[in-house]
Amino acid sequence: MSTHELKSAKFLRTKAQEFLGNRKKIQIINEIIKHLDSGTDVPSCLMSLELIFSTLLKEEFMYIEIVPLKPIEKSQENECKMWLKNTYEKFFQRVLDCLENNSNKIQLQGLKTAFTLICNEGKHPLENINSSEMCYVPLNKLKSVLIKILFGNSNNAHLINKYTEYLTYNDILFNTWKLLPSLTQKLSNPNETYILNYLGLLGKMQIQKNSEEKLLCSDGDVSFNFDENVTRKVLNKIWCCVMQWEHTKATHKQVLIVLLENVLKYLEKPLFLTDFLMDSLDIGGPVSLLALQGIFTMIQVHNLDYPDVYKKLYSMFEPEIFHTKYKARLFYLADLFLSSSHLPESLVAAFAKRLARLALIAPPEDIKIICMLVGNLILRHPGLKVLINRIDQKSSNTDPFIMEETSPSKSNAINSSLWELQSLQHHTIPSVAKSARLINSLPSVQWDITEHLDDSSEEIFENEIKVLSKMVVLAFEKPDGMALRRGEAVKRFWNI
DSSP states (O other), X not given: OOHHHHHHHHHHHHHHXXXXXXXXXXXXXXXXXXXXXXXXXXXXXXXXXXXXXXXXXXXXXXXXXXXXXXXXXXXXXXXXXXXXXXXXXXXXXXXXXXXXXXXXXXXXXXXXXXXXXXXXXXXXXXXXXXXXXXXXXXXXXXXXXXXXXXXXXXXXXXXXXXXXXXXXXHHHHHXXXXXXXXXXXXXXXXXXXXXXXXXXXXXXXOSSOOSSOBOSSSOSSSBOOOOHHHHHHHHHHHHHHHHHSOOOHHHHHHHHHHIIIIIGGGOSOGGGGHHHHHHHHTTOHHHHHHHHHHHHHHHHHHOXXXXXXXXXXXXXXXXXXXXXXXXHHHHHHHHHHTOOTTSOHHHHHHHHHXXXXXXXXXXXXXXXXXXXXXXXXXXXXXXXXXXXXXXXXXXXXXXOOOTTOSSGGGXXXXXXXXXXXXXXXXXXXXXXXXXHHXXXXXXXXXXXXXXXXXXXXXXXXXXXXXXXXXXXXXXSSOOSSSSOOOOHHHHHHOOO
16 A cells, blocks of 8 residues: 555545544545545545445444335434445445446455444344344345346456355345346346356355354354255256356356366256257367266266267377366366276277376376376276286387277277387386386276376476485495595585
8 A cells, every 4th residue: 555545535534533522524425525536546445335324233223113104304413424324335336436446456345344233234224124124234235246246347356256255144145045046147148258257156155054153243142044955956056057158168168167067966856967068078178078078977976878978988099188278177077987897899999008108209298197097097998917927019100099980989999009109118217118118017096197187397397406316426436445536526516
């Protein structure tokens, strides 16, 4: 914060304290609001007005008791309260406008101020509520905040991350779920920004209540009923709309991420997603990979029958995968899909052979994973040891394997050998060569490739340096007796 901003913040806070010391000086509020409207020192103005109205809410200074069928008593005190209440509502609207400001700093301060006011109004309502034993949340204000976040003209990921901090309170989490259906566009083609904001928020929300039962709008003396059945029903209702939206490549990827990580296990009829997942397989790239993960879950949990899934998985292993961010997920999925010992050996042999061929052009860290993955395949299918023992094929010229074949069953891999891994046993990097030699003496337990999915070439280099650093040359001239030779190098570096 600059010197000017510090002086301004101190001045505005002094003004706020001056008003709180004498509530008749309402012109001070007008001065600060006017300063806020000018667009200068906006965060300081927000904090000063936040202090004023938070204090007024805590002291219930703006509360006017409304008796049914009885007009409000006209008095100077009530007129002052009405003016403050109207000014408070107008100020909250200005706070909401700050969420659309070009400055992230102002946006975040606006969101913080909005929740501070929601918190204090929840604890000290401006109106009569039915029961003082239930937690009260001003839903109209919470909904206004959500509208600004979701329907903004830009990607509000930073605001959503800040909003997530308030989702740790069960009353905010539950009421956000209740408000979502009214904020879910029923149109089939909402704009991309709205979809990304919506999915960004949905991906941060959990169905169950938080383990630490905190309430933002209550001091803990009241009860709050977090009904998980309600949140599940809301999720299923809004997801039907999400599936009907027209997705771009960016939103399609995001909807699959949210589906796999947050939604799929709570859907009442997950098999309705089958067509969506299968269509996603044809898009390519990370979208296809995410769809493949979804299909694996459907096969494993919901008994979905998809006979071409292995052909799709096989087609994803291309040289380009080594230059993508999702290669680790692909290796992990391949190990899961090929974990069954009941798969045909010809199918598994095709994957082992294709992986071995790709290892010839793979980065060092990926070669190590491929060697472990191929080793796991052989451990699950001992009949594939013939690919190691067959020595009549030592190059691509005599190899019957058809690399260009898209169908694994037609690749003729079962009649081939893993000469590629034998070649890698002479790799220039010792640790890579060691990984390739593991095929010659397989262990009894499969490798856990998840421990190595995040390995990088930099880590391999550092490890090799550590090994080589131990090989320090202590003598540069071969001694011919008990005394040191007195060469020029000795005289230059040593004083003996």
